[in-house]
Amino acid sequence: MIRKISRRATVGLLTTVAISALAVQPVLAAEQKTIGWSVAYFDHPVYQLMMQGAQSLADASDCKVIFADGRDDPSVQASHIDNFIAQGMDGIILTPTVSDPLIPSVKKVNDAGIPLVMVDRRMQTHGQPIKWDAMVSWDMVMSGTIGGEQTVEAIGGSGNIVVVEGTPGAGATIDRGNAFYEVIAQYPEINILAKIPANFNRAKGQEVTENILQRFKAGEIDAIYYMNDEMTFGGLQAIKAAGRLGDFKIISVDGMKEAMDLVRSGEIDYEAIFHPDDQAVAINIVCDIIHGRTPNLANQTFKGRKMDLVEYEGMPWVRPTVYAVDKTNADLPENQGW
16 A cells, blocks of 8 residues: 655635745745655554654645555565555655565666665675665664663573564564573573564464463563564563563563653653654655755754764665663653654
8 A cells, every 4th residue: 555645735715825925935846856755664653653754844845755565575665665666756765564575676776877875774785786776774683782782681591581582583673682692691691481473463463372381380480582672561461460570570662652751650661762753764864865955864863862973785874873771861851762
């Protein structure tokens, strides 16, 4: 499904429209460029906030954006790319649900000479001759490292843990998971009892946790690490229903307000927080490129938050940061959640 989020304000009175027209100089249609953005899926708060932020930036620019719902299916996203190319999009943004199957689609974008920016989930080239102009993504590796360190702290460097992973093959799962397991591997007295995917989904997180609690009795688990908040929320429902809250430590990541409130109440022990709407700056980057302007990648900001500029796969990576949170700092203004 491809959906354009309307840029037209709803105005009740003709006089208001007239006043607005005098106050704001509209961008001429001939000057506008169009950006197609294939989002991994629409029904996740991270992407909803990201799209809202992106739309606000597009509304203030000389570009418009059309979002397409990937439905958590790389074949759907491959169709989006084909459609964007056929429709003559000036620029393309891709948030891949699973990266490797979309390598041929990226090559098509490259062959068509259309500027491309990757967002949120990293893609590896695997030596293929593909490229993108920039990537905008918070550091999934850092979030996994933080999660690993928090897990070690939670159980004192020894004990039994279970990991509820994201979508198999997704860049977020790979990056966060590899970093997490690298930390845990440094502690030989920590045993990973199970690694179970729940696809970054709340209902699946509940289902997987129910199975975990049936498999492992009280005292057999010291911590569960969830690779995102949505799975944690589902997991907490199962944990509470089973009367197991407090039996083990819970570590999560994303920084949603609901999760931060649960850290403050003590139901979640550790959290890593980022601001998903920071990734909306992809709009500014693509819009500059397709208008022949050089984007200032080293000075990208959103709502006053400045991003780092590093490199990934030999290409620019604009990187919003991520922070470790527990009950000791969860009340800070910057850790209230989104």
